[in-house]
Amino acid sequence: MISGLDLSAHFYREAVAPLLDVPHSAGRLDTGSEVLGFDTAISADHEWGPRCQIFIADQGDAARIKERLSHELPKSFLGYPTHFDGDPIGSMALVDSPVNHRVDVSTVGEWARSALGFDPLAGTTTLDWLATPTQVLAQATAGAVFHDGLAVLGPLRSAIAWYPDEIWRYVLACQWQKLAQEEAFIGRAGEVGDELGSAVVAARQVREVVRLCLLLAKVYPPYSKWLGSAFARLPHHALQAKLVEVLAARDFRTRGDLLAVAYESVAALHNASGLTEPLDPTRRDYFERPYPVLRADRFVDALRETLPDELRRLPLIGAVDQWSDSTDFAGGARERRDAVRMATRLG
Secondary structure, three states: OOOHHHHHHHHHHHHHHHHOOOOEEEEEOOOOHHHHOOOOHHHHHOOOOOEEEEEEOOHHHHHHHHHHHHHHOOOEEOOEEOOEOOOOOOOEOOOOOOOOOEEEEEOHHHHHHHHOOOOHHHOOOHHHHHOOOHHHHHHHHOOEEEEEOOOOHHHHHHHOOOOOHHHHHHHHHHHHHHHHHHOOHHHHHHHOOOHHHHHHHHHHHHHHHHHHHHHHOOOOOOOHHHHHHHHHOOOOHHHHHHHHHHHHOOOHHHHHHHHHHHHHHHHHHHHHHOOOOOOOOOOEEEOOEEEEEOOOHHHHHHHHOOOOHHHHOOOOOOOHHHHOOOHHHHOOHHHHHHHHHHHHOOO
């Protein structure tokens, strides 16, 4: 199987570019497992195939270009149909009629406002960063650029390659806060005989540890389907094995002890980052209760001390996908931005 990105690169250069008569930029960005490099043979069942994005200077040319492509693109490319049989979600299919292709054509500003909710080339604000899920930022900065004739994709992707330092520190503080809120619940639930509840909390903590490690490594965490795959790319193999043990544990004391080891590992990563003065990375009891915890609130406080006043005044909720798990909500840029404005009072 050819990778989706390689297929798209050949498709653009050999089939699409010869049909374009205007200056443009091109790439394979936005949604799709191939953009993050996680596609497999099963990905071809929907929205995978010969695809790319074309960015032009004048939106008025978009309809004409798309119409031309529908009539003049080959019906298949390297053995893969260029027609998709559904809208908005479709699968490759051979047809005799003009193809319903997946070559998106727009200005870079239109695409950015639709995909991100803002145009990075016009500048970025605190609201822009906090209202954009890390999955969306990952999609916009991964993938591949095939041609940048308008000299826009390089600057756009550079502008959002990673959080500004102060936003990064704030998001990290909020991620530590999520760990702090529930680290004692594994033991408390188990102590009253609720092993299921204890396991559910432990699984939530594992997710937050993984997200924290990715943030510390300056990697935008993808959504749940690819979270473990992204984490596996980091050089934290011992920690990964420990987290798998946490999820397999059958009793609350075992999972609590294993999680404590994981917390200590992440605390060491924080100390190595130099973002704050080193903090004691060892486990301790939760006040008088015999539950092994890190007291992650210490890391929250240390990071908050390094923030400018604007960010220190914000509630400890972080970026939008740190406090909302709704896929439908995450997909709507306007809804995300309105909600973050209300929650933070940001303009």
